[in-house]
Amino acid sequence: MTQNASRRENPRSAVRILQILDKLSDDSQEWTLSSLGRELNSPKSSLLALLRALIDMGHIHQAGGIYKLDGEAFRLASHILLNRHFPEVARPILREIVEKTGETAVIGVLSEDGQSTIYVDKVESPSALRFSAKIGDRRPLYSSASGHVILAFGDREMAAAYMKKIKVQPLTPSGIASKAELKEAIDLARARGIAVTRNQSTEGVTGFGAPILGETGELIGSLVLAAPTSRIEVRMDEMSQLAKQTAVRISEIMGYND
Template structure:
């Protein structure tokens, strides 16, 4: 039996596949070439393991060494073109619906996808995956709601440029839909700022009594917000799990955006 080195065994492990992907992502996100030491730090992996993977990637033309640093090679750009073509063939709506199904399954609640309407005042739920629970939030695709009092609406408002947000705040008329509806513009602005800080909007009994909504924006490859991923559920059932739902919606919105090609700016 031929001798297999430690690095060879590592290069054949499932973990090394993840490391290869992370190496390519790191080089793709960086405007400059990256040193072996920096790649090792970013991956949390030993230099010897990363170096072995880099050698294999270099042989395939996916990376290129450059005076002690590494950058993407021509093979990576060819792969990128192929992936772009594949992404165009796979409609974004399919990827969004996959995320909705995952979210409905993991949360046990109704998942929705909402888009802003052309009037700049409302949103429309364009897709729904209903909860299997007997008691659940019911909404039909095509239903419209105001932006200011819904979780999806606030997620969309938080993503607006300042000029567009200011224009919306200047013209919107805040109407009380429940006893708890926020109808002061100062309160609405504070809620929008909270969404910008956390990336997630959560409303409790704002648009309808007994309903809690949790939402996060979905972005495409260009970084543009194309809609909001929403979970809607009976408020009474979420008294002890609202924070967990915030984390779940944030994670699924990020995963769905990533599947659409979005890459957040490097910190």
Template sequence: MDKKKKPASATPEVARSIINAMSILEALQATDDLLTLSELSERCNLSKATAMRYLGAFEQGGYVSRNARDGKYALGAKIVQLAQRFYMRDHLLMIASGSLRSLAEQCGETSHLAVLDETEVIYLDIVDSQQRVQAVVRRGDRAPAYCVASGRAILAQSEKDAVDAVLSHGLSPMTNRTVTDESKFLALLAQGREDGYFVSAGEFVEDIVGISVPLFAPDGRVFAAIGVSFPSFRTTSKDIEVVGQLIKKHAEDISRSFKQMTT
């Protein structure tokens, strides 16, 4: 039986609705004044009923706030949070790029910058190793936070809710070396806090070792991690200690520079 095809106009209609909704946020952003429903309707060339429908959804999501006294609208706290996140990430990439290059040159291995996204890490920036055999990591790659060094570095300094979310999601074995026992996982986070760096050896990809250190925002919150990844055959326990201390130095430099730029 043939599936019914959507009308050709369906996609453009959805896009038009999204653009109309976003025009409300743009109108609120364009002025320092709070705006009434009528003003927003006129500025966005929308009917009051349509504008009210969009405003209700935005208000429910925290993207718009309504003054209880006069009913006027302003951008909500969620918009501010998104803007701050974008600002931090943009500046982080700029500040960290030099350290990533230096770290890759000094270690001779692949360096990377990662952030936590719920129960996964996302690699925002990478500097590849010049070795013929190397750990392959690409910008935008995702990995389970519990079994990679960067994820552990961030989780170890995060609020308990972030760790609980990862544990409730489950510690599934990615290789035969993945730590899947909760008590052992929590012990690894504690050990990393004591050492100042975090290690994952063959737990996400066999024969690949990762070492990472957390990065801190000016308010003391962890917001990212910097580290290196390399084949396990080039690794000794002494190497891990030396590389861990080197990454710590670069992490301190990045956190210090980030604080100076954002304060």
């Protein structure tokens, strides 16, 4: 085999190993050499060589022709989970969505006092005209896309208590001005799976917020795409879908599997 051919083969082998481990993580069926070959569309000879290497490394074992994950695979998975820190793990996805949309992306979480959302990470739009925020900035729950996500998809008892006590004071001329308006916005966000706010905390800014879920399905934060209202009017549906898709990707990294 030539050096160039070897270089081409190595990436394919790495991908195939990951595909093998992915299949074996599904223990709802028994995986044999034949079934793995069919599922991965791979010749048995090359597949067998990779399986033997994984057995030698302790990542899988074989008994009665059935392949299963072994100790080293679980140890590796455990180490990955231990190093899965939120929101840092989401940063590459934030960069990707900003590059794709040209708009700012932020992650918000509930404040300690339960009254605000706090921006804990952000990647800003490269455009001179953009939504700009600092890490640590706070926005009232009632007037921000991130806050609406928390009220719509977070703890119901917390949201109910907040709704009872909050005094709604619009921050912009078109901002939410009553509990009835807030409840309508929260119900709409819950029904659509996305919170969209226009000119609420800041005049001239539209936000698209979607829930980020943890391993057990609990809300751990919100993903918000924010942009100048004047620029985003023709992209409302597109931005809503991208916000939801991006939040789902981050949720999957955090262990959520619907």
